[in-house]
Structures are given as structure tokens and as C-alpha cells.
Amino acid sequence: MNTVNTVLGPVAADALGIVAVHEALLSVVPGAEHAYDVTIDRAEIFEILARKLTAFRDSGGTTIVDSTGMFHGRDVRLYEALSRSTGVHIVASTGMGPEEMLGGYFLTPQTNPPTPWPAEKFADLFGKEITEGMVVPRVERRGAAGLVATTATRDGMTATDESLARGAARTALITGVPVSLRFGADAVRDLGIVLGEGLTADRVVVGGLDRRDAVAAGAPLAVARRGAYVALDHVGVDDDEHISDHERAALVIALVEAGHADRILLSSNAIGVAKGHPDHDLPYGYVVSSFVPLAQSLGLSDDDARRILVDNPRELLSVR
Amino acid sequence: MSRVNTVLGAIPTEELGLVAIHEHIGYGMPGSELDTRWWKTPEVRYAETVPKLRAFHECGGGTFVDATGICNGRDVDYYRSLSAKTGVHIVACTGFVGGDTALPHFARASVEYLTRQFVHEITVGIGDTGSRAGVIKVGVSRGGRMTDLDKRIYRAAARAALTTGVPILTHLAIDAENALAIFGEEGLPLDRVLFGHVDDGVNADKTRATWIAEQGGRIGFDTFGYETELEDPPFWARPRKERLDHFLRFIDGHLDKVLASADANCSPLGWPGVKGHTVNYIFEDLIPDLRAAGLEEADITTIFVDNPADFLTIQN
Numbered sequence: 001m002n003t004v005n006t007v008l009g010p011v012a013a014d015a016l017g018i019v020a021v022h023e024a025l026l027s028v029v030p031g032a033e034h035a036y037d038v039t040i041d042r043a044e045i046f047e048i049l050a051r052k053l054t055a056f057r058d059s060g061g062t063t064i065v066d067s068t069g070m071f072h073g074r075d076v077r078l079y080e081a082l083s084r085s086t087g088v089h090i091v092a093s094t095g096m097g098p099e100e101m102l103g104g105y106f107l108t109p110q111t112n113p114p115t116p117w118p119a120e121k122f123a124d125l126f127g128k129e130i131t132e133g134m135v136v137p138r139v140e141r142r143g144a145a146g147l148v149a150t151t152a153t154r155d156g157m158t159a160t161d162e163s164l165a166r167g168a169a170r171t172a173l174i175t176g177v178p179v180s181l182r183f184g185a186d187a188v189r190d191l192g193i194v195l196g197e198g199l200t201a202d203r204v205v206v207g208g209l210d211r212r213d214a215v216a217a218g219a220p221l222a223v224a225r226r227g228a229y230v231a232l233d234h235v236g237v238d239d240d241e242h243i244s245d246h247e248r249a250a251l252v253i254a255l256v257e258a259g260h261a262d263r264i265l266l267s268s269n270a271i272g273v274a275k276g277h278p279d280h281d282l283p284y285g286y287v288v289s290s291f292v293p294l295a296q297s298l299g300l301s302d303d304d305a306r307r308i309l310v311d312n313p314r315e316l317l318s319v320r
Numbered sequence: 321m322s323r324v325n326t327v328l329g330a331i332p333t334e335e336l337g338l339v340a341i342h343e344h345i346g347y348g349m350p351g352s353e354l355d356t357r358w359w360k361t362p363e364v365r366y367a368e369t370v371p372k373l374r375a376f377h378e379c380g381g382g383t384f385v386d387a388t389g390i391c392n393g394r395d396v397d398y399y400r401s402l403s404a405k406t407g408v409h410i411v412a413c414t415g416f417v418g419g420d421t422a423l424p425h426f427a428r429a430s431v432e433y434l435t436r437q438f439v440h441e442i443t444v445g446i447g448d449t450g451s452r453a454g455v456i457k458v459g460v461s462r463g464g465r466m467t468d469l470d471k472r473i474y475r476a477a478a479r480a481a482l483t484t485g486v487p488i489l490t491h492l493a494i495d496a497e498n499a500l501a502i503f504g505e506e507g508l509p510l511d512r513v514l515f516g517h518v519d520d521g522v523n524a525d526k527t528r529a530t531w532i533a534e535q536g537g538r539i540g541f542d543t544f545g546y547e548t549e550l551e552d553p554p555f556w557a558r559p560r561k562e563r564l565d566h567f568l569r570f571i572d573g574h575l576d577k578v579l580a581s582a583d584a585n586c587s588p589l590g591w592p593g594v595k596g597h598t599v600n601y602i603f604e605d606l607i608p609d610l611r612a613a614g615l616e617e618a619d620i621t622t623i624f625v626d627n628p629a630d631f632l633t634i635q636n
Binding site: 030 | 348349350351352353354355356359390391420421422423424425426427436437440441444447461462522554555556589590591
């Protein structure tokens with residue numbers, strides 16, 4: 001039986017239901033927890049997230065993936081309590097990136113010279129978050145990560161971003177969890193780095209493929225052809241950087257018509273609670289309740305809608 | 321009224337006693353908390369730390385200045401408990417060891433924001449501990465030159481020092497021309513700055529300690545004990561005699577500008593630490609070496625009591 005790692009333990013993949021693959025629960029810019037003007041009120045954060053997760057459930061969603069990695073506010077104990085309280089399956093992630101988001105421990109270690117961490121050390125760090133449990137810093141390990149997420153620098157993958165991506169790929173090879181890759185400047189190139197480690201493309205989701213530059217470059221189709229999952233994961237965002245929902249829906253249909261219905265994923269990168277950066281206060285259920293009906297009105301079939309919302313994330317998240 | 325902020329509240333300068341001016345309860349690079357290889361139970365942490373502070377106190381140590389920056393595992397609640405149970409005054413810092421230890425929230429911040437952060441930690445408190453910082457830590461990132469972020473932190477520290485009267489303590493004194501230019505532009509008297517680590521094995525040759533002192537800066541020989549003679553010396557170690565001779569040459573003419581410390585970790589957070597090296601090197605090795613070299617007791621008092629008292633006393 002295929003299972004998926006959730007914060008409350010392995011869950012049968014068939015039980016996931018409708019999944020939001022690229023979202024954030026608590027999102028804290030590294031360091032903001034020490035800022036004089038940032039307050040971390042756990043009870044308040046819980047209340048807000050529980051309300052949003054309940055609304056997600058009420059709109060038909062059943063599983064949410066916090067894809068922010070291990071160093072951007074992830075709070076395993078809070079997520080366990082939220083999952084128990086709301087009934088929504090929560091998949092937490094390991095991984096880090098881009099380089100700018102890392103602590104000095106990884107970039108300027110206390111060695112001479114201060115050589116940044118190589119891929120194998122990241123693979124070890126991330127892998128243990130699956131085999132031994134996710135870290136509650138300096139206290140304990142709890143649960144297993146269900147995804148290893150990494151992000152490349154927007155202007156292009158740096159050397160350390162590449163170490164992170166290769167480390168994430170090795171983690172996936174060893175542990176069987178999938179890789180989430182938010183590409184930098186060139187989606188196909190960055191995917192190639194991950195696949196260069198010998199990981200098969202169906203273990204990778206590439207995020208951000210509804211960026212205008214990616215669409216203009218034909219990246220969504222190219223990534224699907226390579227066999228990786230194509231995440232159009234800014235649903236609900238209409239800005240200079242991303243295509244609109246109408247364009248997004250047309251892209252979904254075009255990908256389906258090209259034979260890639262089994263490679264599409266939809267999500268919003270909504271942020272439940274943001275600390276140290278602007279929030280993105282979109283309902284987690286926006287994809288299900290607003291976007292999919294739009295796509296259906298433009299011709300997306302019910303079967304393909306279900307494939308995109310249920311089957312594809314189930315296949316991606318199943319530990320192999 | 322002269323006062324110094326400690327983690328248990330302000331104390332009169334007169335109560336400081338002998339000061340270890342640049343030390344660490346426990347230091348780790350930001351992110352090291354994610355790597356379980358360094359984790360220790362609280363039982364082990366207290367077991368490693370309390371005897372060192374007790375020995376410091378029994379040897380006549382009065383005040384331990386913790387130079388662990390904001391993102392380096394600074395843990396003020398822990399320091400409060402250590403201070404209350406051992407009787408050692410502990411001064412905590414605000415600021416950063418260097419730009420490369422400031423996490424993204426601060427790395428992206430403006431000088432104005434960083435100034436507000438430092439002033440808040442000095443005048444209101446650190447987090448929700450109620451403890452106020454007594455010094456501001458700044459430093460030069462790895463690589464030998466001040467980065468743009470290092471410079472923003474120095475400038476913010478200068479403004480916070482002027483606003484609050486709390487002094488600045490630096491990690492490394494290389495590239496001092498840039499540091500002095502910033503302090504000059506901000507109008508901060510250089511006797512409010514302790515330029516530290518002028519004696520470390522990597523940087524001593526590149527550090528213009530005499531020049532800094534002649535401009536009015538205070539000078540920290542504060543990595544005493546990191547010696548090449550150790551069983552497993554760190555890369556910044558230096559031969560014991562070479563460092564001592566450097567110090568003795570320097571105090572001949574600059575005794576009023578000098579401070580000394582060991583930069584030891586009681587219980588390191590994100591690195592192995594250096595076996596056998598503790599804050600008590602000051603009593604076990606350094607002060608005996610200074611006596612053997614002919615220093616008078618009055619000189620030793622100047623270095624470890626009077627100069628730190630002048631430096632740490634809040635100016636307002």
C-alpha cells in the first residue's frame with residue numbers, strides 16, 4: 001500500500017483526497033523570530049490557521065502540503081495539533097533555499113577557508129528529516145517530512161543552490177519522498193540538475209511554472225515532456241510576474257490537450273500566517289472553489305479536474 | 321549614577337569586579353541548530369557550563385560579557401538562570417558577530433531598522449525576557465573585508481551607541497579604516513568601541529592595533545588561550561609566547577586602551593569547541609604569565625577591572 005508522510009504519521013495515499021501541494025502554513029523569514037517588532041503568539045497563529053484549514057476542508061480540500069522547508073517557520077508540533085483539530089492531513093517538508101535564505105552555518109562554516117556545504121551534506125541533513133524525524137531545533141525530532149523542497153535564486157541557480165538541489169535529489173533517491181523544485185531563471189535547466197542525480201522525473205514537481213517568463217519560454221510543456229510534474233502554483237495571483245487565472249486555465253487545458261493531464265498540479269502558494277514578510281491571504285480552497293470551476297467553464301473535464309486535484313498529487317506524494 | 325546592564329538588571333559599575341570582556345556561554349553559526357550532531361541535553365549544557373562559571377566566580381571573576389550575537393544561539397533566559405545560580409554577572413549583547421551571521425530578516429534590513437532593533441534590546445529588552453543588552457556586537461564577515469551588510473551593522477551600532485550610551489565590541493579589527501570612517505561619520509567617540517581579536521593567529525599581522533589605539537579606540541587582546549600548543553588547535557590559534565609578547569609590547573604605552581579575554585565557549589552550540597579552553601584561562605594562565613613578565617598588580621587591575629568598567633559604563 002502506498003503511503004504519504006504526514007505530520008501525524010504515514011497515511012494511505014488513497015485517503016489524501018484533494019491536495020494543495022504548494023502552500024505555506026506558518027511562514028517566518030529566517031531571523032524574524034528575533035525581531036523587536038515581530039510577535040509570535042502561538043495561540044493566535046493556531047486560531048488563524050485552524051480557521052483557514054477548516055475553510056479549506058469545507059470547500060472540499062483534505063490534504064495540505066506546507067512546502068516551505070525546514071527553515072522558514074516550520075512548526076511541527078503546531079502542525080500536529082492543527083491536523084488533529086481540523087481533520088486536514090498536513091504534509092510538512094524538509095529542504096531549504098534559495099542560498100539567500102540559508103544560515104551562515106551552511107554558507108560560511110567555521111573552517112578555513114569557509115567553504116559552503118556540498119550536496120552530500122545537505123542530502124544527509126534533509127534525509128534524516130525523513131528517516132529519523134523533523135527537527136524541533138535543539139529539542140527533538142518528530143514525524144517524517146513528506147517532501148524535500150528547494151528553491152533556486154530568481155536570477156539563476158547559484159553554486160550553493162545547485163548543492164541544495166542535488167542534495168534534495170539524493171534525499172529523494174534514498175528516502176522515496178518527492179522533490180519540490182522552485183526554479184530560478186530557467187526551469188528546464190534547473191530540472192536537469194535534479195535529474196542529473198539519477199532521480200526519475202516523476203519524483204519531481206517544478207513550481208512557479210505560471211510565471212510569465214516561464215510560460216513565454218514554453219517551460220510548462222517542456223517540463224511535462226521531461227516527465228516531471230508541472231505546478232501552476234500561483235492560482236489567484238494576477239500580477240506583473242504571473243499569468244492571470246484565465247491564462248492559467250487556458251494553459252491547463254493546453255497541457256491536457258497535449259497529453260499531459262497526468263502531470264499538472266494546481267496550488268496557490270497562499271500563506272496562512274506570515275512573519276517578517278507580507279502575507280498572501282488567499283483561501284487555501286481557492287483552487288477548488290474558484291479556479292477549477294473557471295477551468296471547467298473553459299472546457300476542463302471533470303475527470304481531468306479530479307486527476308489534477310487528487311490523482312496527480314497522490315502519485316507524487318506517495319513514498320516510493 | 322553609573323550603571324551597566326546585565327541579564328538580571330542594571331548594576332552599579334562598582335560591582336563589576338574583574339571582567340571577562342569577550343566570552344561565550346555558547347556560540348553556534350545560524351542554522352547549526354538544525355544539525356543534530358551538535359545537540360546536547362539541557363542536563364549536559366548545565367553540567368558543562370556551571371562549573372566553569374563557578375570556578376570563574378571563586379577565582380575572583382565578577383562579570384562575564386557574552387559576545388554571542390542575535391542569531392548565534394544567544395539565549396538570555398538561560399543566561400539569567402546561570403547568573404542567578406552562580407553569582408556571576410552576565411552582560412548580554414545586541415548586534416551581530418558579523419554580517420554573515422545575520423539571518424535574512426536582518427540581512428535585508430536598513431540601517432534605521434537595525435538601529436531600532438539594537439536600541440530596543442538595550443532600552444526595552446531582548447525578546448520577552450525583560451533583560452537589556454549591555455554591549456553591541458559588530459564584526460567583519462569571513463573574507464577579510466567589510467561587506468556592505470557589515471557596514472550597515474556598524475553604522476546602526478554607532479547610532480544605537482550614541483542613543484543609549486552602551487559601548488560597541490567588535491569581532492575582528494581588520495579593515496579598520498572602514499570601521500573608523502563609519503564611527504567618525506556618525507560622531508561616535510572611539511573610546512566607546514573595543515576593537516577585538518587583534519591578537520588572533522589569522523589576523524594579527526593584518527590588524528593595525530597601534531594605529532587604532534592612536535585614534536582613540538580600545539583594543540581587545542581577547543583570544544588568549546587559542547594556542548598552537550593545544551592538542552587540537554583551531555585555525556585561528558597562535559603560539560602562546562608570540563601572543564603574549566605581542567600583548568606586552570602593546571601595553572607598553574597603551575595600557576589604558578587594552579582589554580583582555582579568552583573568547584572561550586562554556587558549552588559550544590554549533591561547533592566542537594576547543595578542548596580544555598575556558599574563560600578561566602584568564603586566572604590559570606594569563607594573569608600568572610603577566611605577573612611572571614613583571615606586571616604590577618595595579619596594571620592587572622587596570623586591564624581587567626578599570627578599563628572594562630570605563631568601557632561598559634553606560635554614558636548618558
